[in-house]
Amino acid sequence: MRTLRLLLALAVLGFANSVSAQVYRPETFTLANGLEVVVVDNPRVPAVAVMLWYRIGSADEPLGKGGIAHFLEHLMFKGTPATGPGEYARVIGREGGSQNAMTSYDYTGYWAEVASDRLEMVLKLEADRMINLELTEEQVLSERDVILAERSQVVDNRPSSQLGEQTRALLYQHYPYRLPVIGWRHEIEKLTREDALAWYRRYYAPNNAILVVSGDVDVARLKPLAEKHFGPIPARVIPARWRPSEPPQRVARRLTMKSEQAGTASLSRMYQAPSYIYGDTAQAYALQVLAELFGGSTTSRLYRDMVVDQTLATSAGAYYEASTIGPGSFGFYASPRQGKTVEDVEAALDMAIERLLADGPTEDEVARAKQRLAAAAAFARDSLRGPATALGAALVIGRKIEDVEAWPRRIEAVTRDAVIAAARAVIKPEASVTSIMLPKPTS
Amino acid sequence: MRFILVLFSLLLALPVQAMEVQEVRSPSGLVAWFVRDASIPVVAVEISIAGGAVADPAGKEGLAALTMDLLTEGAGPYDSQAFAAKAEDGSISLDINAGSDFIRGGFRAPSAKAEEAFRLLGLALAEPRFAANDIERVRQQRLNGLSREERDPRTLASRAWYSAAFPEHPYGRPSRGTAASIASITRDDMVAFVKARIARDNIKIGVVGDIDAASVARLLDETFGALPAKATPAEIKSVPPAATGDLFVIERPVPQSVVLFGQPGIARSDPDFMAAYLLNHIFGGGGFGSRLMDDIRENRGLTYGIYTYLSTPRSSGTWMGSVSADNAKVAEVIRLVREAWQKLKDEGVTAEELDNAKLYMTGAYARGFATSRGIAGALVGWQEENLGIDYFKRRNSMIAAITLGDINRVAKRLVDPGKLMFSVVGKPEGVTPTRQPPAKG
Numbered sequence: 001m002r003t004l005r006l007l008l009a010l011a012v013l014g015f016a017n018s019v020s021a022q023v024y025r026p027e028t029f030t031l032a033n034g035l036e037v038v039v040v041d042n043p044r045v046p047a048v049a050v051m052l053w054y055r056i057g058s059a060d061e062p063l064g065k066g067g068i069a070h071f072l073e074h075l076m077f078k079g080t081p082a083t084g085p086g087e088y089a090r091v092i093g094r095e096g097g098s099q100n101a102m103t104s105y106d107y108t109g110y111w112a113e114v115a116s117d118r119l120e121m122v123l124k125l126e127a128d129r130m131i132n133l134e135l136t137e138e139q140v141l142s143e144r145d146v147i148l149a150e151r152s153q154v155v156d157n158r159p160s161s162q163l164g165e166q167t168r169a170l171l172y173q174h175y176p177y178r179l180p181v182i183g184w185r186h187e188i189e190k191l192t193r194e195d196a197l198a199w200y201r202r203y204y205a206p207n208n209a210i211l212v213v214s215g216d217v218d219v220a221r222l223k224p225l226a227e228k229h230f231g232p233i234p235a236r237v238i239p240a241r242w243r244p245s246e247p248p249q250r251v252a253r254r255l256t257m258k259s260e261q262a263g264t265a266s267l268s269r270m271y272q273a274p275s276y277i278y279g280d281t282a283q284a285y286a287l288q289v290l291a292e293l294f295g296g297s298t299t300s301r302l303y304r305d306m307v308v309d310q311t312l313a314t315s316a317g318a319y320y321e322a323s324t325i326g327p328g329s330f331g332f333y334a335s336p337r338q339g340k341t342v343e344d345v346e347a348a349l350d351m352a353i354e355r356l357l358a359d360g361p362t363e364d365e366v367a368r369a370k371q372r373l374a375a376a377a378a379f380a381r382d383s384l385r386g387p388a389t390a391l392g393a394a395l396v397i398g399r400k401i402e403d404v405e406a407w408p409r410r411i412e413a414v415t416r417d418a419v420i421a422a423a424r425a426v427i428k429p430e431a432s433v434t435s436i437m438l439p440k441p442t443s
Numbered sequence: 444m445r446f447i448l449v450l451f452s453l454l455l456a457l458p459v460q461a462m463e464v465q466e467v468r469s470p471s472g473l474v475a476w477f478v479r480d481a482s483i484p485v486v487a488v489e490i491s492i493a494g495g496a497v498a499d500p501a502g503k504e505g506l507a508a509l510t511m512d513l514l515t516e517g518a519g520p521y522d523s524q525a526f527a528a529k530a531e532d533g534s535i536s537l538d539i540n541a542g543s544d545f546i547r548g549g550f551r552a553p554s555a556k557a558e559e560a561f562r563l564l565g566l567a568l569a570e571p572r573f574a575a576n577d578i579e580r581v582r583q584q585r586l587n588g589l590s591r592e593e594r595d596p597r598t599l600a601s602r603a604w605y606s607a608a609f610p611e612h613p614y615g616r617p618s619r620g621t622a623a624s625i626a627s628i629t630r631d632d633m634v635a636f637v638k639a640r641i642a643r644d645n646i647k648i649g650v651v652g653d654i655d656a657a658s659v660a661r662l663l664d665e666t667f668g669a670l671p672a673k674a675t676p677a678e679i680k681s682v683p684p685a686a687t688g689d690l691f692v693i694e695r696p697v698p699q700s701v702v703l704f705g706q707p708g709i710a711r712s713d714p715d716f717m718a719a720y721l722l723n724h725i726f727g728g729g730g731f732g733s734r735l736m737d738d739i740r741e742n743r744g745l746t747y748g749i750y751t752y753l754s755t756p757r758s759s760g761t762w763m764g765s766v767s768a769d770n771a772k773v774a775e776v777i778r779l780v781r782e783a784w785q786k787l788k789d790e791g792v793t794a795e796e797l798d799n800a801k802l803y804m805t806g807a808y809a810r811g812f813a814t815s816r817g818i819a820g821a822l823v824g825w826q827e828e829n830l831g832i833d834y835f836k837r838r839n840s841m842i843a844a845i846t847l848g849d850i851n852r853v854a855k856r857l858v859d860p861g862k863l864m865f866s867v868v869g870k871p872e873g874v875t876p877t878r879q880p881p882a883k884g
Contacts, residue, residue: 044483089730094802096806096807115809148769149747154747157699261594372534
């Protein structure tokens with residue numbers, strides 16, 4: 001269940017970050033070489049979060065090179081002529097900062113948090129490794145082993161991650177979201193230094209990146225520093241991002257995994273859904289309200305029905321992922337109580353879905369869900385990196401600042417009819433993937 | 444160059460020192476440490492109650508954890524659903540959880556809902572309902588959680604290590620319980636636990652945010668005033684871990700072995716604690732740039748991550764580490780950890796390592812105060828450890844004062860490769876156990 005929980009947490013986080021848009025009041029400017037810059041002035045603590053987002057992720061990888069985006073993310077810490085191997089992390093640490101990076105289907109992002117008087121140091125380091133990365137064969141091979149160990153740790157040792165990986169391969173039939181971000185082991189094992197450098201040279205450029213800085217900073221201070229360090233880096237011709245469309249889904253899919261490492265039975269049901277960018281994008285807002293009222297909390301319909309009233313399940317909920325360039329996903333999950341089976345839980349889930357599709361939610365359910373989502377705005381600034389994460393994640397998939405700003409209004413505008421229409425459009429048996437985890441007695 | 448860096452670190456430290464912590468006393472004598480911060484419309488509260496899982500009676504392991512889960516499942520006039528709806532509709536995130544030595548709880552709320560959040564927290568502590576159906580639901584959730592944990596290599600490794608290191612001691616028992624202990628817990632057990640633990644003399648409080656001191660004083664009485672005056676003491680004997688230098692293996696069919704290792708540590712109240720803290724940072728606590736991460740991940744590619752940390756429960760101290768590595772490589776990782784441990788004892792650390800660690804520790808301190816709940820948690824943590832209300836002003840100069848002589852003296856005193864005990868879960872190749880894993884607790 002760890003995968004589902006994580007997805008749920010990410011979905012909720014996405015909402016909370018987005019809702020606070022009105023409070024971010026970001027300012028933007030663009031350098032002559034195409035680097036977009038976003039600033040959120042939030043001088044609550046004398047520190048800044050610096051995030052550099054590249055518009056390139058695992059879903060952009062050529063077939064056969066699965067995992068190269070993530071591999072390069074790791075290799076970006078290996079140094080330049082000016083900054084020795086591992087020096088990036090050491091310098092930031094010596095200055096009291098933290099740093100890391102992340103790779104997703106649609107983006108690769110790097111972040112550092114430092115005291116605000118260290119802003120220039122971070123910009124200098126980020127600009128340097130945007131253009132001057134150096135890699136030795138030895139570094140690349142050693143880091144490939146690290147990534148294989150990472151894959152063992154986060155996927156191969158965890159049955160829930162393995163089932164999640166197999167589920168996505170069925171949920172998306174053509175779109176590259178069917179492939180794991182980290183890559184399949186047999187392809188990771190063959191990635192080379194040349195692959196990494198080719199990827200780097202093709203996609204790492206100012207006109208393919210977004211710099212977001214939040215915290216104790218303003219445009220007047222950031223702009224000259226951004227000009228000084230990123231300004232001299234020439235733009236490159238970046239290949240246009242091409243993504244396929246999904247064919248119609250015609251047959252419900254099911255998969256069952258039995259594992260000695262799984263402690264409890266669990267059920268997941270997923271559907272492809274529109275996202276902010278893909279398909280009927282207007283439904284993205286109604287689907288957020290739907291997920292919240294149907295399965296977003298312990299007072300949601302699904303939890304009340306299956307966990308509290310019928311006492312069939314120990315957990316039950318729904319989630320929706322909208323922040324993707326390609327198809328989003330909508331899903332349900334539940335885990336049976338002792339003495340109950342996955343079949344019991346699935347029957348109850350089916351009934352609840354049927355009722356939802358037939359009668360829709362009540363006006364009160366819709367109103368409460370909208371209010372709860374929107375109220376999270378109060379917390380927008382109660383974090384250093386939060387604003388940079390929310391804005392970067394939106395811009396990097398092609399959403400506009402205005403979209404982020406308008407989020408509370410668009411949620412507010414969702415009607416009960418829109419929720420019903422979105423539910424009926426997405427929750428179709430033939431478009432579903434049902435995955436079941438069953439514990440197997442230890443041998 | 445080093446001189447300039449030191450200056451920088453002092454600059455970094457200034458804003459934290461500018462934070463004002465007040466002691467607020469209610470009319471009835473309850474005390475909270477309070478930081479007023481009107482920069483955002485948020486109020487956060489953290490409370491700490493002495494006596495968590497260590498107060499579980501024998502055979503009732505998991506009582507503290509289960510009871511705390513139930514506190515927010517219906518209280519006062521509200522049943523479970525109504526209580527949750529009150530919190531959700533106010534955008535109040537409220538939680539109460541049992542740790543080992545302490546129960547921690549609190550909330551974050553929009554300041555417009557602060558009064559409501561205090562009221563819900565007060566109801567949860569003073570008037571939990573413990574309705575039969577709620578107990579059963581939460582019990583089932585816990586049992587489900589236990590089933591998962593019992594197959595999780597990391598949890599298995601940890602339980603076995605602590606069971607071996609603390610036989611016959613509360614720290615060696617599973618704090619979240621076992622299937623048998625969870626099944627045996629009754630409503631009366633929970634009522635008795637709450638009565639014994641949650642009392643005015645046993646609660647530390649931190650308040651942060653967009654609220655004034657007079658309101659805090661009033662709300663302290665409204666929230667905690669109805670609690671009993673005195674808790675039952677929950678003292679346990681202080682013991683060092685019985686770490687022996689042994690290695691044991693719990694066989695599981697997973698491709699990667701999960702390893703937890705540790706040796707006796709140091710008490711939080713020990714005058715050498717800060718030096719030990721820096722020592723750990725240099726050795727394995729600092730992530731990228733620490734010795735273990737540099738050698739075992741960056742140079743050799745043997746693992747995705749390796750970390751060490753000082754654990755300072757009230758009545759003991761351990762120096763722990765964790766790493767995962769593929770079954771074929773884990774023997775080499777264990778050998779390298781042992782070698783690094785020995786080298787640390789023999790050679791200590793260098794002046795450069797110490798300087799860098801001090802710069803990180805002092806420079807990073809301010810960022811720990813970036814969230815309201817984080818500040819509230821720190822306010823309560825300083826009270827738990829009796830560090831004093833001005834601790835955060837003194838803390839960075841305490842670190843700056845540590846010399847190479849200090850830290851290497853502490854390395855000699857503390858680092859003890861002969862007592863480094865390994866708990867391994869997986870199918871490790873080439874690893875020879877020196878003892879059986881402890882019987883399942």
